[in-house]
Amino acid sequence: MDEPDVAARHIPVLLDRCLxxxxxxxxxxxxxxxxxxxxxxxxxxxxxxxxxxxxxxxIDRDPQAIALAGRRLTxxxxxxxxVQAVYxxxxxxxxxxxxxxxxxxxxxxxxxxxxxxxxxxGFSYSQDAPLDMRMExxxxxxxxxxxxxxxxxxxLARVLREYGEEKFARRIAGAIVRARQVxxxxxxxxxxxxxxxxxxxxxxxxxxxxxxxTFQALRIEVNTELETLAxxxxxxxxxxxxxxxxxxxxxxxxxxxxVKRTFAAGAQSSAPLGLPVESPExxxxxxxxxxxxxxxxxxxxxxxxxxxxxxxxxxxxVRPTPAHLLTGRAA
Numbered sequence: 001m002d003e004p005d006v007a008a009r010h011i012p013v014l015l016d017r018c019l020x021x022x023x024x025x026x027x028x029x030x031x032x033x034x035x036x037x038x039x040x041x042x043x044x045x046x047x048x049x050x051x052x053x054x055x056x057x058x059i060d061r062d063p064q065a066i067a068l069a070g071r072r073l074t075x076x077x078x079x080x081x082x083v084q085a086v087y088x089x090x091x092x093x094x095x096x097x098x099x100x101x102x103x104x105x106x107x108x109x110x111x112x113x114x115x116x117x118x119x120x121x122g123f124s125y126s127q128d129a130p131l132d133m134r135m136e137x138x139x140x141x142x143x144x145x146x147x148x149x150x151x152x153x154x155x156l157a158r159v160l161r162e163y164g165e166e167k168f169a170r171r172i173a174g175a176i177v178r179a180r181q182v183x184x185x186x187x188x189x190x191x192x193x194x195x196x197x198x199x200x201x202x203x204x205x206x207x208x209x210x211x212x213x214t215f216q217a218l219r220i221e222v223n224t225e226l227e228t229l230a231x232x233x234x235x236x237x238x239x240x241x242x243x244x245x246x247x248x249x250x251x252x253x254x255x256x257x258x259v260k261r262t263f264a265a266g267a268q269s270s271a272p273l274g275l276p277v278e279s280p281e282x283x284x285x286x287x288x289x290x291x292x293x294x295x296x297x298x299x300x301x302x303x304x305x306x307x308x309x310x311x312x313x314x315x316x317x318v319r320p321t322p323a324h325l326l327t328g329r330a331a
Contacts, residue, residue: 131187
């Protein structure tokens with residue numbers, strides 16, 4: 001796939017708004033932005049084009065994404081550096097590059113356009129494909145098919161309920177266990193048919209595709225997305241310079257809840273209730289830049305239907321962070 005094909009396939013969600021939010025922190029000479037979810041490089045391309053003195057470190061766990069984005073961004077030379085890693089490894093990546101606190105961090109969470117569009121990755125319920133769902137192309141970890149084959153009914157129901165917020169989790173889990181006794185579930189088409197049959201007819205009329213929540217839950221489980229995000233958010237904040245900004249785009253309530261909780265914890269005093277004077281170490285270390293979670297407007301939705309579920313939050317670091325409040329080290 002060449003560069004024009006990549007650019008045509010990938011429309012970055014809320015690109016201008018993300019760049020506007022990052023601008024006060026990254027438009028100065030020598031600024032560094034970490035694009036923690038590089039994907040096909042659309043957000044990074046926008047940032048490098050808009051801010052001529054900016055350097056971007058692009059992180060992605062998918063080697064295919066690294067290769068495609070690298071070709072797309074080659075014209076920016078050494079202003080762009082790609083690293084294959086998971087975004088909870090931000091501190092390690094920056095240490096290896098001998099970089100200190102950075103001015104910006106961007107996270108565009110969830111499954112990427114590349115992964116959705118590549119049929120054989122198994123992320124889409126609209127096309128028949130192997131039940132893979134690993135974000136690392138050709139990875140070695142368990143696939144979605146492995147989860148369906150090895151988890152017992154209670155564990156499957158828990159995954160569907162907690163990660164897919166699926167109210168028919170028990171029915172679907174039971175159907176999976178019965179079906180795999182007849183033949184292995186190895187294709188997305190098999191799973192779609194199974195879920196459709198397990199969900200009551202009345203519930204299939206509203207709420208989108210009946211398999212949407214099941215596919216989301218399996219993807220999250222296979223890639224340990226929520227556990228990784230829970231580690232990544234405080235680690236990212238820890239590596240922000242004072243005055244630096246973090247912008248996060250989430251696509252379901254479970255992700256957004258983690259982002260909201262992390263930002264809220266940093267934006268409020270940690271002083272015990274009733275303390276007459278707040279000491280400096282208890283003062284907030286983040287300032288919320290957005291009011292709640294922003295959503296795509298009608299213009300964005302018309303341009304990019306994949307922005308329908310986005311929730312965007314941003315925060316700015318206002319002081320060094322005490323080591324005991326974060327998972328990384330204090331800056």
